[in-house]
Amino acid sequence: MADIYVRGGWIITMDSKRRIIKDGAIAIEDGEIRAVGKAEELDKDYRYHSDVVINNNPHDIVMPGLINTHVHLAQGLLRACADYLPLIPWLKDRVWPLQGNYKPGEALASAKLVTLEMIKTGTTTFLETGLVGRYGPDKIIEFLHSSGIRAAVARHVMDMTGYALEENILHEGLIELGDKSYKDTIRLYHKYHGWDNRIWIWFGPRTPGAVSIELYRKMAEKAKELKTGITMHLAEVKADVEYTMTKFGKKPVEFAHWVGLTGPNVVLVHVVWATDEEIKLLAETKTTVSHNPCSNMKLASGAARISDMLKAGVNVALGTDGGPSNNDYDLLREMKHAALLQPLRTLDAKAIRVEQVLEMATINGARALMIDHMVGSIEPGKRADIIVVDFNKPHLKPFNNPLSHLVYSATGYDVKHSIIDGKLVMFNGKVLTLDEEEILKEADKAAYSLYERAGLCREPETIWPIE
Amino acid sequence: MADIYVRGGWIITMDSKRRIIKDGAIAIEDGEIRAVGKAEELDKDYRYHSDVVINNNPHDIVMPGLINTHVHLAQGLLRACADYLPLIPWLKDRVWPLQGNYKPGEALASAKLVTLEMIKTGTTTFLETGLVGRYGPDKIIEFLHSSGIRAAVARHVMDMTGYALEENILHEGLIELGDKSYKDTIRLYHKYHGWDNRIWIWFGPRTPGAVSIELYRKMAEKAKELKTGITMHLAEVKADVEYTMTKFGKKPVEFAHWVGLTGPNVVLVHVVWATDEEIKLLAETKTTVSHNPCSNMKLASGAARISDMLKAGVNVALGTDGGPSNNDYDLLREMKHAALLQPLRTLDAKAIRVEQVLEMATINGARALMIDHMVGSIEPGKRADIIVVDFNKPHLKPFNNPLSHLVYSATGYDVKHSIIDGKLVMFNGKVLTLDEEEILKEADKAAYSLYERAGLCREPETIWPIE
Numbered sequence: 001m002a003d004i005y006v007r008g009g010w011i012i013t014m015d016s017k018r019r020i021i022k023d024g025a026i027a028i029e030d031g032e033i034r035a036v037g038k039a040e041e042l043d044k045d046y047r048y049h050s051d052v053v054i055n056n057n058p059h060d061i062v063m064p065g066l067i068n069t070h071v072h073l074a075q076g077l078l079r080a081c082a083d084y085l086p087l088i089p090w091l092k093d094r095v096w097p098l099q100g101n102y103k104p105g106e107a108l109a110s111a112k113l114v115t116l117e118m119i120k121t122g123t124t125t126f127l128e129t130g131l132v133g134r135y136g137p138d139k140i141i142e143f144l145h146s147s148g149i150r151a152a153v154a155r156h157v158m159d160m161t162g163y164a165l166e167e168n169i170l171h172e173g174l175i176e177l178g179d180k181s182y183k184d185t186i187r188l189y190h191k192y193h194g195w196d197n198r199i200w201i202w203f204g205p206r207t208p209g210a211v212s213i214e215l216y217r218k219m220a221e222k223a224k225e226l227k228t229g230i231t232m233h234l235a236e237v238k239a240d241v242e243y244t245m246t247k248f249g250k251k252p253v254e255f256a257h258w259v260g261l262t263g264p265n266v267v268l269v270h271v272v273w274a275t276d277e278e279i280k281l282l283a284e285t286k287t288t289v290s291h292n293p294c295s296n297m298k299l300a301s302g303a304a305r306i307s308d309m310l311k312a313g314v315n316v317a318l319g320t321d322g323g324p325s326n327n328d329y330d331l332l333r334e335m336k337h338a339a340l341l342q343p344l345r346t347l348d349a350k351a352i353r354v355e356q357v358l359e360m361a362t363i364n365g366a367r368a369l370m371i372d373h374m375v376g377s378i379e380p381g382k383r384a385d386i387i388v389v390d391f392n393k394p395h396l397k398p399f400n401n402p403l404s405h406l407v408y409s410a411t412g413y414d415v416k417h418s419i420i421d422g423k424l425v426m427f428n429g430k431v432l433t434l435d436e437e438e439i440l441k442e443a444d445k446a447a448y449s450l451y452e453r454a455g456l457c458r459e460p461e462t463i464w465p466i467e
Numbered sequence: 468m469a470d471i472y473v474r475g476g477w478i479i480t481m482d483s484k485r486r487i488i489k490d491g492a493i494a495i496e497d498g499e500i501r502a503v504g505k506a507e508e509l510d511k512d513y514r515y516h517s518d519v520v521i522n523n524n525p526h527d528i529v530m531p532g533l534i535n536t537h538v539h540l541a542q543g544l545l546r547a548c549a550d551y552l553p554l555i556p557w558l559k560d561r562v563w564p565l566q567g568n569y570k571p572g573e574a575l576a577s578a579k580l581v582t583l584e585m586i587k588t589g590t591t592t593f594l595e596t597g598l599v600g601r602y603g604p605d606k607i608i609e610f611l612h613s614s615g616i617r618a619a620v621a622r623h624v625m626d627m628t629g630y631a632l633e634e635n636i637l638h639e640g641l642i643e644l645g646d647k648s649y650k651d652t653i654r655l656y657h658k659y660h661g662w663d664n665r666i667w668i669w670f671g672p673r674t675p676g677a678v679s680i681e682l683y684r685k686m687a688e689k690a691k692e693l694k695t696g697i698t699m700h701l702a703e704v705k706a707d708v709e710y711t712m713t714k715f716g717k718k719p720v721e722f723a724h725w726v727g728l729t730g731p732n733v734v735l736v737h738v739v740w741a742t743d744e745e746i747k748l749l750a751e752t753k754t755t756v757s758h759n760p761c762s763n764m765k766l767a768s769g770a771a772r773i774s775d776m777l778k779a780g781v782n783v784a785l786g787t788d789g790g791p792s793n794n795d796y797d798l799l800r801e802m803k804h805a806a807l808l809q810p811l812r813t814l815d816a817k818a819i820r821v822e823q824v825l826e827m828a829t830i831n832g833a834r835a836l837m838i839d840h841m842v843g844s845i846e847p848g849k850r851a852d853i854i855v856v857d858f859n860k861p862h863l864k865p866f867n868n869p870l871s872h873l874v875y876s877a878t879g880y881d882v883k884h885s886i887i888d889g890k891l892v893m894f895n896g897k898v899l900t901l902d903e904e905e906i907l908k909e910a911d912k913a914a915y916s917l918y919e920r921a922g923l924c925r926e927p928e929t930i931w932p933i934e
Contacts, residue, residue: 018931038934079864080871086816117861297807298875300816327875328862333800340764340804341811349553349767355930394584395795397546397907398914401927404547408765408794411878440864447865460868463822464485467505 002027003422005050006386007039009060010402014363014377018355024062028384031422036378052424054417056388059399061406063358064377065124065385065420066331067365069290070231070269070319073128074099074135076110076117077447079323081457087237087299094456095324100173101454104136109446111140112439114329115147119431121330121412124149124385124420127267127290127319127369129231130156130204132174133184141192145199148425148433150385152369153192154204154231155185159215182215189226197374197383198421202229205261208244208252213259220260229265229370231290232256235278236270237301253278262287267368269319270295271309272302279305283313288368291360293337294328295321303345306338307352317365318357330412335361339407354407388417469494470889472517473853474506476527477869481830481844485822491529495851498889503845519891521884523855526866528873530825531844532591532852532887533798534832536757537698537736537786540595541566541602543577543584544914546790548924554704554766561923562791567640568921571603576913578607579906581796582614586898588797588879591616591852591887594734594757594786594836596698597623597671599641600651608659612666615892615900617852619836620659621671621698622652626682649682656693664841664850665888669696672728675711675719680726687727696732696837698757699723702745703737704768720745729754734835736786737762738776739769746772750780755835758827760804761795762788770812773805774819784832785824797879802828806874821874855884 004027011024013036025039027046035042047053056062075095082094102110118126128151131137137155144151158181176184189201203219205211211219223230235241235252244255253274256262262285269290271282282289291306309316318338320329335357342351366376375385389410391397396405396414418426425433451457460466471494478491480503492506494513502509514520523529542562549561569577585593595618598604604622611618625648643651656668670686672678678686690697702708702719711722720741723729729752736757738749749756758773776783785805787796802824809818833843842852856877858864863872863881885893892900918924927933 020927020929020931020933022933077865079876080868083868083871083875084817084820090816113861113864120861294803294807297811298816300810300814300818302814303811327871330862333878336761337804337807340761343767344764344770344808344811347767347769349557349765350551351767353551353930392907394580394587394903394907394910395797397580397910398544399911400914400918400924401547401550401929403927403929403931404550404794408550409546411800411880413878413880436861440859440861443861443864444866447867451867457867460487460870462487462868462870463820464487464870466487466489 002029002034002046002050003052004028004419004424005046005053006062006388007047007053007055008058009056009062009388011036011378012061012063012358012403013379014064015379023058026062026378026386028419028422031383033378033380033382033384035380057392059391061389061391061402063387063389064362064375065387065418066122066361067317067369067376068118068123068126068320068329068331069267069317069365069368070292070321071114071126071128071329072322073111073114073140074102074107075322075324076114077106077323077443077450079327082324083461087301090299090324096174098450098454098456101450102134104134104139106446106450107135108139108143109442111143113443115144115149116431116434116436116439117329119147119149119418119426120429121332122387122415122418123331124387124418125365125369125375126151127231128153129269130154132156133176134173137188141188141199145195146433148420148423150198150375150420152200152202152229154202155181155188156204156206157181157185157215157219158206158210159212160210182219189228193228200228202231205230205232207233208247208255216259216261223265229267230261231267231269232261234268234271235273238273241273251275251278253281257281257285265370270301270304272296272304274305279309279312279314282309286315288315288317290317290319290368291338292319292321293341294334295325298325303341307342307346310356315364315367316360317368318360331361332410332412332415335407354403357407358403384419384422386419387415389414390416469496469501469513469517470519471495471886471891472513472520473529473855474514474520474522475525476523476529476855478503478845479528479530479825479870480846481531482846490525493529493845493853495886495889498850500845500847500849500851502847524859526858528856528858528869530854530856531829531842532854532885533589533828534784534836534843535585535590535593535787535796535798536734536784536832536835537759537788538581538593538595538796539789540578540581540607541569541574542789542791543581544573544790544910544917546794549791550928554768557766557791563641565917565921565923568917569601571601571606573913573917574602575606575610576909578610580910582611582616583898583901583903583906584796586614586616586885586893587896588799589854589882589885590798591854591885592832592836592842593618594698595620596736597621599623600643601640604655608655608666612662613900615887615890617665617842617887619667619669619696621669622648622655623671623673624648624652624682624686625673625677626679627677649686656695660695667695669698672697672699674700675714675722683726683728690732696734697728698734698736699728701735701738702740705740708740718742718745720748724748724752732837734784737768737771739763739771741772746776746779746781749776753782755782755784757784757786757835758805759786759788760808761801762792765792770808774809774813777823782831782834783827784835785827798828799877799879799882802874821870824874825870851886851889853886854882856881857883
């Protein structure tokens with residue numbers, strides 16, 4: 001007897017043995033995976049004794065839900081608003097003026113759009129990198145819970161105008177000085193952390209210069225005490241290396257380590273420009289690197305040394321980054337970009353294997369979020385976060401190597417069913433927890449009012465005439 | 468009165484002014500575009516006087532069908548059969564032994580699979596790079612015609628074992644010595660060239676070493692006489708530069724020029740390793756370069772200097788390459804890879820614009836195939852090759868810059884309708900000219916028998932245990 005019995009297809013378990021089970025089946029009860037095995041063995045207990053039986057085609061792929069470790073919920077409405085710009089003008093001229101003009105309802109509309117896209121493309125858990133007060137974080141978190149998704153939500157923390165305002169580039173709408181942002185993170189923590197084991201509150205410090213050394217250290221201590229995580233952008237562009245070298249005489253990862261921002265509860269994002277010593281330090285401290293290949297390419301940030309990091313034993317996870325840097329939130333497509341970037345960077349076709357990329361998108365992401373005891377693989381005792389990928393499509397034929405097809409050929413829209421925490425959240429491409437049409441309409445409406453207020457992105461940025 | 472009236476949405480015309488028409492409409496009669504304009508103006512003549520009216524949503528995108536300038540039809544069944552290998556072992560150990568073992572029915576099954584994937588993902592015209600006798604080219608060409616697609620089909624030409632067999636790497640099943648392949652190309656030309664203005668026969672010489680200088684020159688002359696095209700791989704990897712330098716004292720493009728393989732009827736594929744002088748020569752001779760970013764990344768070939776080529780005035784078109792090098796045939800997704808690769812290569816976020824990428828995938832491809840008088844843009848007098856992209860999806864919202872969304876966010880599966888030569892070939896994602904289910908089944912069946920015979924690719928290439 002199970003609540004849901006997922007039957008048929010190939011199960012990519014991602015368990016510690018990385019077993020792949022042909023003609024497999026999974027029994028789910030009370031949100032938990034109770035049994036995983038061959039369908040012919042499990043059928044007698046579950047096939048005719050379950051509330052719901054989901055019958056897959058023999059070549060469908062059943063795998064753990066994807067874990068996106070770098071998401072900007074507030075950048076959904078900014079998709080295509082900042083093309084052709086390197087990081088600093090990208091932030092200064094577009095992203096911050098737009099994000100700094102948000103009204104809470106608009107930020108919520110953005111979060112809804114991004115969440116809808118993620119669920120539709122197979123993401124079941126994600127790490128939001130930094131909400132601020134003006135987005136209305138409470139409403140966003142409550143929406144996330146209602147959508148059925150699992151999320152670690154970092155709240156941005158800062159106490160200085162610093163790096164950003166030194167160059168007058170951090171829009172005032174995003175500045176939170178003193179202990180305001182730190183205190184609000186603690187407030188959110190006590191209000192939401194651990195909610196149904198699907199919502200966690202993290203610290204999301206801004207980059208060096210906007211956070212004092214004291215606050216970094218206080219936050220690091222507090223995160224340990226509260227058993228929660230910290231995520232921060234680091235060494236995204238070459239100028240970031242110059243900044244910490246000049247200001248603190250330290251390379252970026254050394255700087256992070258110095259202020260307490262390394263360790264198994266820390267996700268450093270991008271880390272494009274890292275030396276061998278820094279990579280060693282990341283591995284030793286069990287710090288996670290969130291790799292975002294599309295963003296690094298589009299913003300001309302550079303190619304992160306992911307194959308070197310994996311060799312050194314760093315926990316590398318995968319992220320899409322946001323609407324104006326990618327410009328999608330589809331982690332299945334991101335896997336391909338990750339798989340292609342390393343051979344190009346090293347001119348070595350063997351630089352990375354599809355298995356490693358699949359780990360980055362699943363179990364490594366779970367480890368990054370400190371929930372690998374709970375999700376990231378399909379095995380008894382874990383919560384049921386499971387997606388089914390429809391392989392009866394021309395770009396996924398012939399059926400010879402499903403792992404290769406997942407990484408090099410599939411897109412998120414090949415995912416047909418999604419189960420999160422044992423609940424059917426998407427069936428046959430339709431999201432059951434959200435009003436899809438309404439969210440798409442709201443996104444347009446909110447975007448136009450935001451663009452109008454910010455005086456940006458009101459017309460398509462094209463050199464071609466529009467009639 | 469029109470046969471088909473496409474009404475509503477934004478039309479990206481790609482005409483000489485690159486006009487974009489909001490709430491546009493297109494009238495099609497006898498396969499030809501008769502009128503393009505604002506719907507409110509054309510409605511009176513066509514809305515109630517056409518056989519078929521296709522009503523689009525206001526934010527749907529209507530654009531010229533995509534043109535894929537580098538396709539290996541015979542590599543569809545080889546998808547995922549050659550991961551982690553650089554070009555030479557990729558060819559020697561996997562691709563040639565598999566392709567050299569084809570029986571005609573299997574090669575046809577591969578061609579069908581690839582054609583189905585291309586039509587579903589918005590390609591309306593493509594350039595096949597080289598069929599050989601053992602694939603049964605006649606049947607493949609007849610199938611292409613029946614599918615409704617438009618194709619320039621190159622037949623491989625060679626007269627030496629050369630480069631390939633010097634290293635004993637060209638599988639004997641693919642060797643055609645003497646004048647056999649040249650003569651067969653001429654035969655195919657007279658049988659099929661110009662068929663319904665949808666099929667053309669090109670010369671597809673193998674790379675330097677497998678073709679004598681005399682044959683290159685004879686082919687170049689003959690192609691001019693027959694007013695047809697030539698396509699060849701060139702300078703794909705660094706070793707290709709060493710080869711022509713050592714053998715002929717010439718850089719690859721100089722070599723091509725020396726044997727007659729430059730000009731407006733020549734498509735050189737990859738051209739990853741080109742000097743400034745070679746780029747200048749390509750521009751001066753109006754030679755097309757087919758850029759295949761995924762393939763170049765996956766095989767660790769390198770990053771082609773596309774932004775430099777565009778600046779120099781080279782006609783750059785886009786291609787997906789094949790199943791084991793990409794591993795998909797989705798030109799919409801290839802656009803994103805093209806847009807991301809140049810900023811990374813140059814560390815300049817402005818290296819390439821989405822407009823340039825859209826040109827590469829449409830009008831530049833038409834110019835490459837010498838059919839830009841006929842297709843590649845939406846304007847009166849041209850044949851109607853038109854696709855409609857469904858923009859009512861989360862990853863294509865908000866609707867602010869459709870050009871950016873097409874390049875950075877869309878995938879080929881967002882294409883809902885496809886019209887080729889005025890015929891509705893796909894409607895709402897369903898291909899009307901092909902039996903989709905049958906083609907998918909045939910692909911698996913043919914692949915398994917090919918793998919068995921070649922002794923390759925019989926099990927998923929994974930380091931993980933399969934139960």
